Amino acid sequence: MESGEVPASTRHPAGHADATAGPVRTYRRVVAARVGGPEVLELIEERVPEPLIGEVRVRVEAAGVGFPDLLMREGTYPGGPRPPFTPGCDVVGVVDAVGPGVAGVRRGDRVAALTYHPPVFGGYAEVVCLPAESVVAVPAGLDPAAVVSLVLNYVTAYQLLRRRARVRRGERLLVHGAAGGVGTAAMQLGRLFGLERYGTCSAAGARVVADLGGTPIDFRTEDFVRRLRALPGGGVDVVLDGIGGPVSVRSYRVLRRGGRLVLFGHRSTLVDGRRSARRLAAFYAGGATAVLANLLPGGRRVLTYRIAILRDRHPDWFRADLGVLLDLLAQGEIAPLIAERIPLAEARRAHERLGEGGVTGKLILIP
């Protein structure tokens, strides 16, 4: 990716450049210039923004790459940003400037944040300005790449299990995409919560799922409905479905009485990382059918989850849950799988890798 002059229309909406402040300092960030494939990602250079009232400026040490970033780039993420925008939902870094009216956060603090504050999405950057109340202090001594894995993937997995499905020890869990970013987090947390765990994955991910103590089910060659219904007691108590479409409808069919299916993703809407109109239609048809199943008798429920919606409704839950996860990381109870650390300038390659599939764990951009 080449770096270049930034057109005025693509300037970062958070913060503002201070024209009076001595020599011009610049920073680099990635911009999705238009809707499309990984080739729309460009590296641009512009003036370092000054934090506005209530904001802090964070010098990014690690930025997560997640499947939602690909959906936003392809323009299929509901309510997602319009280009040009900087992708990336999660960052860890050090506060290097504090805006007026900020209390409780100081220069030099290491913090983590979900950078999903429309119109700002941008974690793929050397610096980002964020609302001070959205950042969470990170204890010393933790690897920024491990910590950034907690912000989106582990908080999502934790809240899916604890706050939506409300799992109980001894229950049986099915995680779709169990070798991926959110999937590996759910498998690790499921073990701590005392769950019997099954995970769909491709052949490439089977080893990872087994190493995490789960039973892998190959989504390409095996019928997960038949396999799980054949278990003693027939079926599962909880399904986490970040795939969507026909998978959602079939997942409902493996629920036992009292079971919960939580829909949280659109993985199936991209083919080789690119949008597919046919898959998008199947996704909405499958999701609607699954949600309508709530009208059926049988005590099974279909729930939905989106991290930013829950964070905005319950900012205290987000902080508390990320705090619990930081403690678990510090105690060695969880160990995020880092698939690769990639230089910021190679964000395009990170998107190509995630779109191709077969990535186990989380891809991290290092500015």
Ligand SMILES: NC(=O)c1ccc[n+]([C@@H]2O[C@H](COP(=O)([O-])OP(=O)(O)OC[C@H]3O[C@@H](n4cnc5c(N)ncnc54)[C@H](OP(=O)(O)O)[C@@H]3O)[C@@H](O)[C@H]2O)c1
């Ligand atoms: N609701 C929220 O707040 C929230 C938050 C974070 C993520 N998400 C969503 O969660 C999903 C997963 O995100 P991620 O970053 O963890 O993605 P990821 O790392 O790409 O993981 C997805 C996994 O799903 C596997 N997979 C693909 N098709 C499958 C199928 N038909 N059945 C079972 N598994 C399949 C993939 O395997 P291969 O790569 O081997 O093909 C991959 O390992 C995405 O839809 C994302 O948008 C939602």
